[in-house]
Amino acid sequence: DQQVKQNSPSLSVQEGRISILNCDYTNSMFDYFLWYKKYPAEGPTFLISISSIKDKNEDGRFTVFLNKSAKHLSLHIVPSQPGDSAVYFCAASEGNNNDMRFGAGTRLTVKP
Amino acid sequence: DTGVSQDPRHKITKRGQNVTFRCDPISEHNRLYWYRQTLGQGPEFLTYFQNEAQLEKSRLLSDRFSAERPKGSFSTLEIQRTEQGDSAMYLCASSPPGAFYGYTFGSGTRLTVV
Numbered sequence: 001d002q003q004v005k006q007n008s009p010s011l012s013v014q015e016g017r018i019s020i021l022n023c024d025y026t027n028s029m030f031d032y033f034l035w036y037k038k039y040p041a042e043g044p045t046f047l048i049s050i051s052s053i054k055d056k057n058e059d060g061r062f063t064v065f066l067n068k069s070a071k072h073l074s075l076h077i078v079p080s081q082p083g084d085s086a087v088y089f090c091a092a093s094e095g096n097n098n099d100m101r102f103g104a105g106t107r108l109t110v111k112p
Numbered sequence: 113d114t115g116v117s118q119d120p121r122h123k124i125t126k127r128g129q130n131v132t133f134r135c136d137p138i139s140e141h142n143r144l145y146w147y148r149q150t151l152g153q154g155p156e157f158l159t160y161f162q163n164e165a166q167l168e169k170s171r172l173l174s175d176r177f178s179a180e181r182p183k184g185s186f187s188t189l190e191i192q193r194t195e196q197g198d199s200a201m202y203l204c205a206s207s208p209p210g211a212f213y214g215y216t217f218g219s220g221t222r223l224t225v226v
Contacts, residue, residue, distance in 0.1 A: 004154070034214065043116070043203055043217030044155065089154050099168065100215075102154030 003027045004092050006103035015112050019077040023090030023103055026071065030092040030101075035064060035075045038087045038105070047088075048075070080110045116218035118204050124224045125194055132190045133221045137206030144187050145215060146179055147203040148172065155203055161187060194225045 005024045013019045021035075031052040036044035050057040050064045050073070057064050063076045077084055090103040117136040125131050137144050142163050147155035158177070160168040163184035173179075176194075181187040191198055201222050205215035 006154075009152075036217075041219065043205070043219050045217070046214040049214060091154070099157045099160075099170065102156070104152060104154050 002104075003030075004090055004101045004103040006088075006090055006106050008106050009104070010107045010109070012109045012111060013080050015082055015110055016079045019075075019080045019084065019108055019110065021075040021077075021088050021090075021106050021108065023073050023075075024071060025073075025092050025101075027092070027094065027101075028071065029094045031095060032093045033064070033066060033073050034091045034093075034100075035062075036089040036091060036102075037084075038089060044089055077108075080108075082110050082112050084108060085110050116204055116206055116216050118202075118218035118221050120221055121219065122222045122224075124226060127196060127225050128193055130190065130192045131194060131223060132188055133202055133204075133223075135187045135189070135204030135218060137186070137204070138208075138216055139185075141206035141208050141216070142184065143207045143209070144181055145205040145207075146187070146189050147205065147217075149201040149203060149220070150199075158189075191223075194223075196225045199223055199225045 003026050034049040035047040037047045038044040048059050048062050050066050066073045087105045087107050089105045091100050093100045119134045144161045146158040149155045157170050159179050161181040176192045179189045201220040203220045205217040207215045
Protein backbone atom coordinates (compact mmCIF):
# COMPACT_ATOMS: atom_id res chain seq x y z
CA ASP A 1 0.00 0.00 0.00
CA GLN A 2 1.50 3.24 -1.20
CA GLN A 3 0.62 5.62 1.62
CA VAL A 4 3.02 8.32 0.41
CA LYS A 5 2.99 9.21 -3.25
CA GLN A 6 5.20 11.36 -5.37
CA ASN A 7 3.51 11.39 -8.73
CA SER A 8 6.20 13.23 -10.65
CA PRO A 9 9.21 11.01 -11.23
CA SER A 10 11.23 13.91 -12.60
CA LEU A 11 11.33 17.70 -12.70
CA SER A 12 13.61 20.02 -14.63
CA VAL A 13 14.01 23.72 -13.83
CA GLN A 14 16.32 26.51 -14.79
CA GLU A 15 18.91 27.78 -12.35
CA GLY A 16 17.56 30.67 -10.28
CA ARG A 17 13.93 29.66 -10.74
CA ILE A 18 11.68 28.00 -8.19
CA SER A 19 11.50 24.21 -7.88
CA ILE A 20 8.26 22.79 -6.48
CA LEU A 21 8.18 19.14 -5.52
CA ASN A 22 4.87 17.62 -4.54
CA CYS A 23 3.83 14.78 -2.27
CA ASP A 24 0.45 13.29 -1.38
CA TYR A 25 -0.40 10.93 1.45
CA THR A 26 -3.39 8.82 2.30
CA ASN A 27 -2.97 8.07 6.01
CA SER A 28 -4.67 10.80 8.03
CA MET A 29 -2.81 9.59 11.12
CA PHE A 30 0.51 10.80 9.77
CA ASP A 31 1.63 13.75 11.84
CA TYR A 32 5.25 14.27 10.89
CA PHE A 33 6.59 14.82 7.41
CA LEU A 34 10.12 15.03 6.10
CA TRP A 35 12.02 15.62 2.90
CA TYR A 36 15.25 13.81 2.11
CA LYS A 37 17.69 14.49 -0.69
CA LYS A 38 19.73 11.74 -2.30
CA TYR A 39 22.77 12.02 -4.52
CA PRO A 40 23.98 9.02 -6.55
CA ALA A 41 26.00 6.45 -4.57
CA GLU A 42 25.04 8.12 -1.28
CA GLY A 43 22.34 7.48 1.29
CA PRO A 44 19.41 9.89 1.66
CA THR A 45 20.20 13.08 3.57
CA PHE A 46 17.63 14.73 5.83
CA LEU A 47 16.65 18.12 4.44
CA ILE A 48 13.66 19.62 6.23
CA SER A 49 10.65 18.52 8.24
CA ILE A 50 7.24 19.73 9.37
CA SER A 51 4.83 18.56 12.04
CA SER A 52 1.09 18.47 11.52
CA ILE A 53 0.54 21.38 13.87
CA LYS A 54 2.16 23.70 11.35
CA ASP A 55 1.42 24.52 7.74
CA LYS A 56 4.79 25.95 6.80
CA ASN A 57 8.41 25.51 7.76
CA GLU A 58 11.26 27.43 6.21
CA ASP A 59 15.00 26.83 6.24
CA GLY A 60 17.02 29.05 3.99
CA ARG A 61 16.15 28.35 0.37
CA PHE A 62 13.91 25.45 1.36
CA THR A 63 10.29 25.75 2.46
CA VAL A 64 7.88 22.92 3.13
CA PHE A 65 4.13 23.55 2.99
CA LEU A 66 1.57 21.22 4.49
CA ASN A 67 -2.11 21.14 3.54
CA LYS A 68 -3.69 18.66 5.93
CA SER A 69 -7.17 18.87 4.46
CA ALA A 70 -5.81 17.94 1.05
CA LYS A 71 -3.26 15.50 2.51
CA HIS A 72 -0.65 17.23 0.44
CA LEU A 73 2.76 18.69 1.08
CA SER A 74 5.22 20.43 -1.13
CA LEU A 75 8.85 21.44 -1.04
CA HIS A 76 9.82 24.77 -2.56
CA ILE A 77 13.41 25.52 -3.42
CA VAL A 78 14.14 29.08 -4.36
CA PRO A 79 16.36 30.03 -6.01
CA SER A 80 17.26 26.64 -7.44
CA GLN A 81 20.93 25.87 -7.92
CA PRO A 82 22.64 23.20 -10.04
CA GLY A 83 23.89 21.57 -6.81
CA ASP A 84 20.26 20.92 -5.87
CA SER A 85 20.08 18.33 -8.65
CA ALA A 86 19.28 15.08 -6.82
CA VAL A 87 16.44 12.70 -6.03
CA TYR A 88 14.07 14.09 -3.40
CA PHE A 89 12.06 11.75 -1.19
CA CYS A 90 9.02 12.71 0.81
CA ALA A 91 8.50 10.72 4.03
CA ALA A 92 5.79 10.56 6.66
CA SER A 93 5.34 9.01 10.07
CA GLU A 94 2.59 8.48 12.62
CA GLY A 95 3.45 9.63 16.12
CA ASN A 96 6.56 7.95 17.40
CA ASN A 97 6.13 5.08 15.00
CA ASN A 98 9.50 4.25 13.55
CA ASP A 99 7.98 2.77 10.40
CA MET A 100 8.56 5.88 8.32
CA ARG A 101 6.93 5.68 4.89
CA PHE A 102 8.73 7.08 1.87
CA GLY A 103 7.49 8.15 -1.52
CA ALA A 104 9.13 6.85 -4.68
CA GLY A 105 11.12 10.04 -5.16
CA THR A 106 11.32 12.88 -7.69
CA ARG A 107 14.50 13.44 -9.65
CA LEU A 108 15.19 17.18 -9.81
CA THR A 109 17.51 18.54 -12.46
CA VAL A 110 18.53 22.18 -12.21
CA LYS A 111 19.99 23.42 -15.48
CA PRO A 112 22.60 26.17 -15.44
CA ASP B 113 32.94 10.53 13.40
CA THR B 114 32.47 9.79 9.72
CA GLY B 115 28.76 9.09 9.84
CA VAL B 116 26.96 5.82 9.28
CA SER B 117 29.18 3.19 7.65
CA GLN B 118 27.93 0.17 5.75
CA ASP B 119 29.94 -2.76 4.54
CA PRO B 120 30.21 -4.04 1.89
CA ARG B 121 29.14 -1.40 -0.61
CA HIS B 122 28.31 -4.02 -3.21
CA LYS B 123 27.57 -7.73 -2.96
CA ILE B 124 26.90 -10.16 -5.78
CA THR B 125 25.76 -13.59 -4.70
CA LYS B 126 24.28 -16.67 -6.25
CA ARG B 127 20.70 -17.56 -5.48
CA GLY B 128 20.46 -19.74 -2.42
CA GLN B 129 23.56 -18.37 -0.73
CA ASN B 130 23.55 -16.54 2.58
CA VAL B 131 24.77 -12.96 2.87
CA THR B 132 25.50 -10.70 5.83
CA PHE B 133 25.75 -6.94 5.85
CA ARG B 134 27.21 -4.75 8.55
CA CYS B 135 26.22 -1.27 9.71
CA ASP B 136 28.21 0.96 12.06
CA PRO B 137 26.02 3.83 13.25
CA ILE B 138 27.14 7.19 14.56
CA SER B 139 28.61 6.39 17.95
CA GLU B 140 26.25 8.42 20.14
CA HIS B 141 23.13 7.27 18.27
CA ASN B 142 21.20 4.62 20.19
CA ARG B 143 18.60 4.04 17.49
CA LEU B 144 19.38 2.03 14.37
CA TYR B 145 17.17 1.26 11.39
CA TRP B 146 17.34 -0.99 8.36
CA TYR B 147 15.56 -0.04 5.15
CA ARG B 148 15.43 -1.65 1.72
CA GLN B 149 15.17 0.28 -1.52
CA THR B 150 14.39 -1.22 -4.89
CA LEU B 151 14.74 0.50 -8.24
CA GLY B 152 12.29 3.35 -8.70
CA GLN B 153 10.96 3.11 -5.17
CA GLY B 154 11.60 4.88 -1.94
CA PRO B 155 13.17 3.20 1.07
CA GLU B 156 10.97 0.62 2.83
CA PHE B 157 11.25 0.04 6.56
CA LEU B 158 12.56 -3.36 7.63
CA THR B 159 13.43 -3.17 11.31
CA TYR B 160 14.46 -0.89 14.17
CA PHE B 161 16.71 -1.24 17.20
CA GLN B 162 16.94 0.85 20.31
CA ASN B 163 20.28 -0.03 21.81
CA GLU B 164 20.48 -3.82 21.51
CA ALA B 165 16.73 -4.40 21.56
CA GLN B 166 14.94 -5.05 18.28
CA LEU B 167 11.69 -3.18 18.87
CA GLU B 168 9.94 -3.27 15.51
CA LYS B 169 9.95 -5.55 12.49
CA SER B 170 8.18 -5.04 9.21
CA ARG B 171 6.16 -7.79 7.60
CA LEU B 172 8.66 -7.38 4.75
CA LEU B 173 11.20 -9.06 7.03
CA SER B 174 10.51 -12.70 6.20
CA ASP B 175 11.93 -15.54 8.24
CA ARG B 176 14.92 -15.61 5.89
CA PHE B 177 15.96 -12.25 7.23
CA SER B 178 17.51 -11.70 10.64
CA ALA B 179 19.03 -8.61 12.17
CA GLU B 180 21.10 -8.25 15.28
CA ARG B 181 22.70 -5.52 17.28
CA PRO B 182 24.48 -7.53 19.97
CA LYS B 183 26.14 -4.79 21.97
CA GLY B 184 24.01 -1.85 20.99
CA SER B 185 26.67 -0.58 18.62
CA PHE B 186 27.07 -2.10 15.15
CA SER B 187 24.32 -4.16 13.55
CA THR B 188 24.24 -7.01 11.08
CA LEU B 189 21.52 -7.97 8.62
CA GLU B 190 21.63 -11.56 7.35
CA ILE B 191 19.64 -12.94 4.47
CA GLN B 192 19.51 -16.71 4.21
CA ARG B 193 18.80 -18.63 1.01
CA THR B 194 18.82 -15.49 -1.09
CA GLU B 195 16.30 -15.08 -3.89
CA GLN B 196 16.45 -12.83 -6.94
CA GLY B 197 13.72 -10.69 -5.40
CA ASP B 198 16.12 -9.82 -2.59
CA SER B 199 18.19 -7.76 -5.02
CA ALA B 200 18.00 -4.21 -3.68
CA MET B 201 19.87 -1.47 -1.88
CA TYR B 202 19.94 -2.12 1.86
CA LEU B 203 20.17 1.10 3.81
CA CYS B 204 21.07 1.54 7.45
CA ALA B 205 20.26 4.69 9.38
CA SER B 206 20.72 5.90 12.93
CA SER B 207 19.37 8.64 15.14
CA PRO B 208 20.24 9.99 18.59
CA PRO B 209 18.18 9.53 21.77
CA GLY B 210 14.90 11.43 21.71
CA ALA B 211 15.01 12.10 17.98
CA PHE B 212 12.56 9.94 16.13
CA TYR B 213 13.12 11.60 12.83
CA GLY B 214 15.80 13.12 10.67
CA TYR B 215 17.75 9.89 10.47
CA THR B 216 21.33 9.80 9.21
CA PHE B 217 21.58 7.21 6.48
CA GLY B 218 24.60 5.26 5.36
CA SER B 219 25.49 4.87 1.69
CA GLY B 220 23.91 1.45 1.57
CA THR B 221 24.86 -2.04 0.45
CA ARG B 222 23.74 -2.96 -3.04
CA LEU B 223 22.86 -6.64 -3.24
CA THR B 224 22.57 -8.42 -6.56
CA VAL B 225 21.34 -12.01 -6.52
CA VAL B 226 22.13 -13.88 -9.74
